[in-house]
Amino acid sequence: MSKWWLIGGGVALAALLVAAIAVALAERETALTAGTPEAAIQRFLKAVEDADYATAHSMLSADLRAKCPVEQFAGQGRFGGFQPLEDSRITLEETKLVDSTATVKVRVATFYSNEPFGSSESSHFESYNLKKDASGEWLFETYAYPLYGCSYVEPEKARSVTEPEATATPETVPTLEPAQ
Numbered sequence: 001m002s003k004w005w006l007i008g009g010g011v012a013l014a015a016l017l018v019a020a021i022a023v024a025l026a027e028r029e030t031a032l033t034a035g036t037p038e039a040a041i042q043r044f045l046k047a048v049e050d051a052d053y054a055t056a057h058s059m060l061s062a063d064l065r066a067k068c069p070v071e072q073f074a075g076q077g078r079f080g081g082f083q084p085l086e087d088s089r090i091t092l093e094e095t096k097l098v099d100s101t102a103t104v105k106v107r108v109a110t111f112y113s114n115e116p117f118g119s120s121e122s123s124h125f126e127s128y129n130l131k132k133d134a135s136g137e138w139l140f141e142t143y144a145y146p147l148y149g150c151s152y153v154e155p156e157k158a159r160s161v162t163e164p165e166a167t168a169t170p171e172t173v174p175t176l177e178p179a180q
Helices: 002-026 037-049 053-058 062-067 070-078
Strands: 088-098 101-115 118-132 138-140
Touching: 037 053, 037 088, 037 101, 037 118, 037 138, 053 070
Parallel strands: none
Antiparallel strands: 088 101, 101 118, 118 138
16 A cells, blocks of 8 residues: 555656746747837846847937947956846836836845755845937836946046146255254
8 A cells, every 4th residue: 555655645746846847938038019118128128138238228218328338338247247147036016107207116136056955035126217219219218127327437528638648847955053
């Protein structure tokens, strides 16, 4: 009788394993409707994930692009300015549209598996502010996940050629008299 229990338990375990694999494979990224703020966020995140910084940079507003050149923007990814997207799941929570502006709220769940007996998960919310430009493209009005800013440093302003050079003048040095 115990032999049949072992066989039945093995079959049940195999069925659970097959079901888990099927669910994992069936869960794919859903392509969002083109021309929507949600699709713009999806495209931006995909570009960042693929290290296609030129595409991601082109999705910033003209003001943000001027403040953060593409070279500096790309440097964020190489030097850790971007939060890593691997092992993360981003789900759409809410979209608020007002005229040509949108605020989209997402939940970011990050999975960690560095524990010996399992994994852990943490999640938080992120908001994206987008504005539709004249051509109908949704552009990011603020820095947002996974880029929280740009470490761009303003170059020093070049001195004017007509600006006079400061000349050093010798300082008067007090004379010391010998002690008597």
